[in-house]
Structure formats: structure tokens, C-alpha cells
Amino acid sequence: MHALVKKDILSILTSASKALKQSNITTLRQLSDQTLHNANIYQDPEAITIAVTMYALFKIYSRPNYAKLPTWTTFDTNVKNNLLHAKQHLEKNDYSEFSTSLKNITSIIDKLDKKLRSYLKDVIYRAHISKASRFYEHGVSIGRTAELLGVTRWELMDYVGKTGIPDKKYNITKTPKQRLKEAKAFFNQ
Secondary structure (H helix, E strand, O other): OOHHHHHHHHHHHHHHHHHHHOOOOOHHHHHHHHHHHHHHHHOOHHHHHHHHHHHHHHHOOOOHHHHOOHOOOOOOOHHHHHHHHHHHHOOOOHHHHHHHHHHHHHHHHOOOOOOHHHHHHHHHHHHHHHHHHHHOOOOHHHEEEEEEEOOHHHHHHHHHHHHOHOOHHHHHOOOHHHHHHHHHOOOOO
16 A cells, blocks of 8 residues: 555544544545545545445435444444544554455445445445546546446546546647647747
8 A cells, every 4th residue: 555545544534533532424535536536536436435435335324313222332333433543453454354344344334224225335435426427527437436446437427427527628639739839838939
């Protein structure tokens, strides 16, 4: 793992723990978006997992009716403990246990409530698709993005097509004449 990615993930885990303690749920979404930058540059699987996990937790904690479930307290405690353990293991460069702690969070999400299981699996799936679209938006190819986030190209293309990402101004190719003009301006000619 690249040192910058590790530093970023440690910061995100610290901020996520703090946000959950303070019930500042919108921070989880911001943390998910924040880690996408390094995930895009280094295409690091752990950074991608953190982005998806933060987004999934944001979606779950945003639903106040979940706090009324009988399994909520156990869920909340286990999520917070695993975030803390993930941070501790990463600080010790124990990548195997770090990864296990992240997988535990996914497992905990699955056990929250039997009725919600299919919904939560859908949340995690949609988190993968949503984060994949952001990768694509930042210039990573559809094929590489699908591979990194474990979705199919077709699923990603379908989602991207609905979001309008390909229509954004910075995704439109410039003419050769425009590129030459910018290159001359760059080199002061």
C-alpha cells in the first residue's frame, strides 16, 4: 500500500469513528468521496473498499428507523469496534487483519436484520456502482473501473448513461486546433 493511501485511510477511519460517535452522518458520505481521489490515482483496492464501506454506512445510518431495530445496538457497537480495529491494524502494517476488519463490517451489515438483508445488499451493490461511476468520471476507463470495483461493464455503462457523466463539459474532446492553441499558450509561443 502506498504511504499516501495509508495515511489517507487512517485519517478516514479516525474521522469515521468520530462522525459515528457524534451522529454526524453526512461526514461519512464526504469521507467516501474524499478517498476516491487516492483510489483513482493509485487504484488501491483498500482505498476502494474504504470508499464503498463509508458510502454504505452513510446510507444505513441515514435511515433513522434502523435505530429502532432490536439488533441496532449490537450493529452500531460492532461497526465502531471494527473501524477502530481496522485503524489499529493498519497502523501496525498488519494488512491481513486490517482487511479482515473491513470484511467484518460487511458481514455485520448483512446481519443487521433479516428483513433488511436484501435491501442492504442492494445498498452495498449500489455503493459499488456509484463509486465506480465516480472513477469513470475522473478518467479511469470503463473496463478498468468495472474490474476494480467488481461490477460488470454493462452495469456501469447503464448507470453512467443515466447520470449524464459523459455529457459533462470536461469529458468532451477538444479539437486538434484547440489543443494546439493551448499547447502554444502553455509554452508561451
